[in-house]
Amino acid sequence: ASGRTQIADHPLALAPVSAPASSVDGFVREFLKNLNFTQGVPLSASSPNDRYLALAHTVRDYLMARWLEDQRGQREAQSKGVAYLSAEYLLGRQLDNNLLASRLTDVATEALAKCGIDIDDLRQQEVEPGLGNGGLGRLAACFIDSLATMSVPSIGYGIRYEYGIFRQTFVDGQQVEQPDAWLSLGSPWEFPHPEAAQTISFAGHTETYDDDGVERSRWIPAWNVQAVPYNYMVPGYHNGRVNTLRLWRSVATNAFDLRIFNSGDYEEAVRAQIFAENISKVLYPEDSTPQGKELRLQQQYFFVAASIRDFLTNVLAEDFDLEKLPERIIFQLNDTHPVIAVPEFMRVLVDEKKMDWDAAWAITQQCFAYTCHTLLPEALEVWSVDLLGRLLPRHLEIIYRINDEFLLAVRERFGDDEMRIRNMSIVSDFPERSVRMAYLATVAGAKVNGVAELHSQLLRDKVLPDFNEFYPGKFTNVTNGVTPRRFIRLANPQLADLITEALGAGWTVDLERLRGLESFAEDPEFRARFAEVKAANKRTLNTVLLARDGLSVPDGHMLDVMVKRLHEYKRQMLKVLHIVTSYEGIISGRVDVKDVTPRTFIFGAKAAPGYVMAKRIIHLINAVGSVVNADPRVEGRLNVVFPPNYNVTLAERVIPAADLSEQISLAGKEASGTGNMKFALNGALTIGTDDGANVEIRELVGDDNFFLFGMTEPEVEALWAEGYRPSEFYQKDEDLRRAIDLIASGAFSGGDRTTFEPVVSNLLYDDRFMVLADYASYIAEQGKVDAAYGDQDAWTRSAILNVARSGYFSSDRSMRDYIQRIWHTPPAY
Numbered sequence: 019a020s021g022r023t024q025i026a027d028h029p030l031a032l033a034p035v036s037a038p039a040s041s042v043d044g045f046v047r048e049f050l051k052n053l054n055f056t057q058g059v060p061l062s063a064s065s066p067n068d069r070y071l072a073l074a075h076t077v078r079d080y081l082m083a084r085w086l087e088d089q090r091g092q093r094e095a096q097s098k099g100v101a102y103l104s105a106e107y108l109l110g111r112q113l114d115n116n117l118l119a120s121r122l123t124d125v126a127t128e129a130l131a132k133c134g135i136d137i138d139d140l141r142q143q144e145v146e147p148g149l150g151n152g153g154l155g156r157l158a159a160c161f162i163d164s165l166a167t168m169s170v171p172s173i174g175y176g177i178r179y180e181y182g183i184f185r186q187t188f189v190d191g192q193q194v195e196q197p198d199a200w201l202s203l204g205s206p207w208e209f210p211h212p213e214a215a216q217t218i219s220f221a222g223h224t225e226t227y228d229d230d231g232v233e234r235s236r237w238i239p240a241w242n243v244q245a246v247p248y249n250y251m252v253p254g255y256h257n258g259r260v261n262t263l264r265l266w267r268s269v270a271t272n273a274f275d276l277r278i279f280n281s282g283d284y285e286e287a288v289r290a291q292i293f294a295e296n297i298s299k300v301l302y303p304e305d306s307t308p309q310g311k312e313l314r315l316q317q318q319y320f321f322v323a324a325s326i327r328d329f330l331t332n333v334l335a336e337d338f339d340l341e342k343l344p345e346r347i348i349f350q351l352n353d354t355h356p357v358i359a360v361p362e363f364m365r366v367l368v369d370e371k372k373m374d375w376d377a378a379w380a381i382t383q384q385c386f387a388y389t390c391h392t393l394l395p396e397a398l399e400v401w402s403v404d405l406l407g408r409l410l411p412r413h414l415e416i417i418y419r420i421n422d423e424f425l426l427a428v429r430e431r432f433g434d435d436e437m438r439i440r441n442m443s444i445v446s447d448f449p450e451r452s453v454r455m456a457y458l459a460t461v462a463g464a465k466v467n468g469v470a471e472l473h474s475q476l477l478r479d480k481v482l483p484d485f486n487e488f489y490p491g492k493f494t495n496v497t498n499g500v501t502p503r504r505f506i507r508l509a510n511p512q513l514a515d516l517i518t519e520a521l522g523a524g525w526t527v528d529l530e531r532l533r534g535l536e537s538f539a540e541d542p543e544f545r546a547r548f549a550e551v552k553a554a555n556k557r558t559l560n561t562v563l564l565a566r567d568g569l570s571v572p573d574g575h576m577l578d579v580m581v582k583r584l585h586e587y588k589r590q591m592l593k594v595l596h597i598v599t600s601y602e603g604i605i606s607g608r609v610d611v612k613d614v615t616p617r618t619f620i621f622g623a624k625a626a627p628g629y630v631m632a633k634r635i636i637h638l639i640n641a642v643g644s645v646v647n648a649d650p651r652v653e654g655r656l657n658v659v660f661p662p663n664y665n666v667t668l669a670e671r672v673i674p675a676a677d678l679s680e681q682i683s684l685a686g687k688e689a690s691g692t693g694n695m696k697f698a699l700n701g702a703l704t705i706g707t708d709d710g711a712n713v714e715i716r717e718l719v720g721d722d723n724f725f726l727f728g729m730t731e732p733e734v735e736a737l738w739a740e741g742y743r744p745s746e747f748y749q750k751d752e753d754l755r756r757a758i759d760l761i762a763s764g765a766f767s768g769g770d771r772t773t774f775e776p777v778v779s780n781l782l783y784d785d786r787f788m789v790l791a792d793y794a795s796y797i798a799e800q801g802k803v804d805a806a807y808g809d810q811d812a813w814t815r816s817a818i819l820n821v822a823r824s825g826y827f828s829s830d831r832s833m834r835d836y837i838q839r840i841w842h843t844p845p846a847y
């Protein structure tokens with residue numbers, strides 16, 4: 019393994035590492051020690067960041083003992099584990115989660131108070147690692163939290179981007195991106211291990227050679243970089259377990275060329291370093307619209323190659339029999355981003371371990387499983403054979419052989435059905451010869467799963483029907499989930515306390531126990547307390563937004579919230595049309611402002627920097643907001659609030675305060691959604707289409723507690739098939755026409771009709787996601803929302819039932835499903 023043996027037999031090395039004393043005074047001592055010796059400052063001269071880093075170091079020391087114990091335990095147990103391969107982890111702030119997991123929140127708060135420090139001031143210091151775009155990245159973070167809390171032997175592998183998702187600012191209502199230098203003030207939760215760096219190669223060529231009469235292939239790479247692992251703790255909740263998240267950073271193999279330096283070409287001397295560091299420099303900010311850039315493929319190969327080598331050399335025992343790999347590990351592929359791991363695994367087994375191709379392939383097909391997170395054809399990554407052949411020549415050869423053997427089997431099963439062969443081929447010739455990574459993952463994976471029932475059904479029936487027919491039983495479903503530790507216990511402590519008071523504390527690790535709240539929904543006193551919690555969360559949000567962005571949410575307003583990435587299929591435009599319709603009704607005098615339910619519309623949304631239409635829609639939301647908020651005729655009854663830079667930390671404030679959760683994507687487009695689950699679990703009612711996990715939320719919370727509108731997926735397909743002409747909906751619906759005309763008139767752009775013309779004409783003449791077709795049903799349902807909100811007590815009852823019936827959406831349950839349906843990993847060692 020990694021040559022760490024000689025110390026092992028020293029008596030001290032055998033003694034389990036003990037955690038520091040967890041008394042208040044013990045914590046004070048540890049904190050001051052870290053402040054003085056790690057930060058090198060006395061309390062009196064310390065900065066808030068010094069104090070935060072010292073606190074973080076102190077908390078991690080408490081978790082260290084368990085972590086080391088766990089790693090030793092997992093190494094010894096050699097039981098089957100999960101390696102989660104994800105290009106994204108949207109972790110959120112770590113301090114509170116680590117305090118919660120180690121039962122140190124109260125001790126730390128008191129200890130710091132003893133030092134004259136308000137722990138909340140230190141919380142604000144933490145910069146959240148934005149190593150993800152949205153749902154997919156956050157899901158990975160929820161999953162590793164659940165794996166640790168459920169004591170499943172597992173490791174998360176990913177990329178330690180130097181710059182995470184960009185910081186969003188608004189200039190004149192338009193999105194402007196700033197680099198996210200999240201590491202600039204230090205990163206106390208990571209442990210670098212340069213000594214465990216892996217060499218990752220690229221480019222070059224391949225050759226065949228005779229190996230004692232066996233013809234073998236080998237790769238002669240042209241250049242390489244070092245992958246340096248940074249370990250992060252993933253503490254389980256109150257179970258004394260700490261799993262590992264290993265993120266890779268790329269550095270040059272030869273960081274500095276002294277010879278070139280001495281020749282005076284200083285830039286050239288460090289070029290290798292700059293070039294190498296580029297690989298893990300920045301997260302690609304696209305959500306569901308991959309760019310297919312070479313650096314992106316370099317990133318994907320870099321982290322999966324490092325992870326596979328790390329597992330084979332550092333986790334497995336030296337003499338491990340590779341034939342037994344399927345009993346030891348399952349690599350879960352989080353979307354198509356890590357799928358290049360399949361040919362890499364084959365290359366290592368065949369070229370390096372000299373395993374027979376068929377034996378290696380049989381093992382590979384048991385060691386990988388693939389989760390698809392989308393239904394948008396453009397989101398399924400394809401790599402051109404030109405690029406693959408240039409960057410990873412040996413991998414392209416292996417992919418070709420996998421495809422040849424696969425198509426042979428298809429031909430055997432279905433005969434010479436050329437159309438089917440072309441449809442199923444991993445390598446497609448149209449529009450250019452390229453590799454379809456989702457097809458490769460499906461052929462190689464032991465299982466393929468979607469992330470919600472409807473999504474998995476559409477995968478089987480519409481996206482990969484041929485594969486579903488060819489591989490009976492390979493396709494399954496695991497509906498997403500979210501961790502109740504972060505999204506209820508930490509984000510909504512008052513609700514958590516109310517639930518614990520009613521049901522005891524067990525719900526935090528067994529969320530289905532929330533069902534016990536159903537009876538409390540009938541209790542007026544409990545309803546009153548529940549409503550007070552919601553009101554308190556709204557006041558907290560108001561304080562936070564005021565301090566953060568100078569924005570406010572007035573008392574007594576319904577908080578109507580739409581927070582998610584900006585994408586046309588999620589239909590933020592439908593929400594805008596609702597606001598403009600309400601506004602137009604008031605200013606045209608057709609609606610008495612007194613009859614309008616006071617609402618604050620809260621948006622949170624980043625657009626991929628290159629996604630022009632998404633950025634226009636952000637501009638329009640801010641433009642509508644500034645006009646509506648300032649119009650005295652509205653009498654403050656409509657209020658648009660769009661705090662910039664929506665992230666996990668802001669989500670933890672917005673979600674507990676929400677009354678209405680907007681989940682309004684076109685049916686058949688949102689694979690699952692996870693925000694929808696977080697809102698329901700925090701007592702918001704959903705207005706939504708039958709799309710993604712909305713369907714399962716509605717089925718569980720009940721039709722009376724869900725505002726359903728819009729076409730179903732089959733109705734969408736039918737309208738598309740018969741020919742969708744959005745302008746017809748504009749013609750026949752007066753409210754819709756008035757709303758669109760108001761936007762087109764320049765009312766929200768200082769009279770300039772050109773500003774939002776592209777948005778308007780896109781709606782009238784393209785409208786790929788049928789905003790206009792669902793408008794009438796949506797507006798009608800919003801009318802029902804207003805009416806329902808008029809009866810606060812009934813609304814609260816419905817909100818309690820949403821919480822009570824959403825326990826299913828715990829990521830712990832998702833993990834149980836993965837274990838039962840895909841991983842078959844045993845309970846903890």
Ligand SMILES: NC(=O)[C@H]1O[C@H](CO)[C@@H](O)[C@H](O)[C@H]1O
Binds near residue numbers: 688
């Ligand atoms: N890009 C994403 O966030 C994707 O993965 C998430 C996690 O599975 C899904 O909830 C979401 O619907 C999908 O678009």
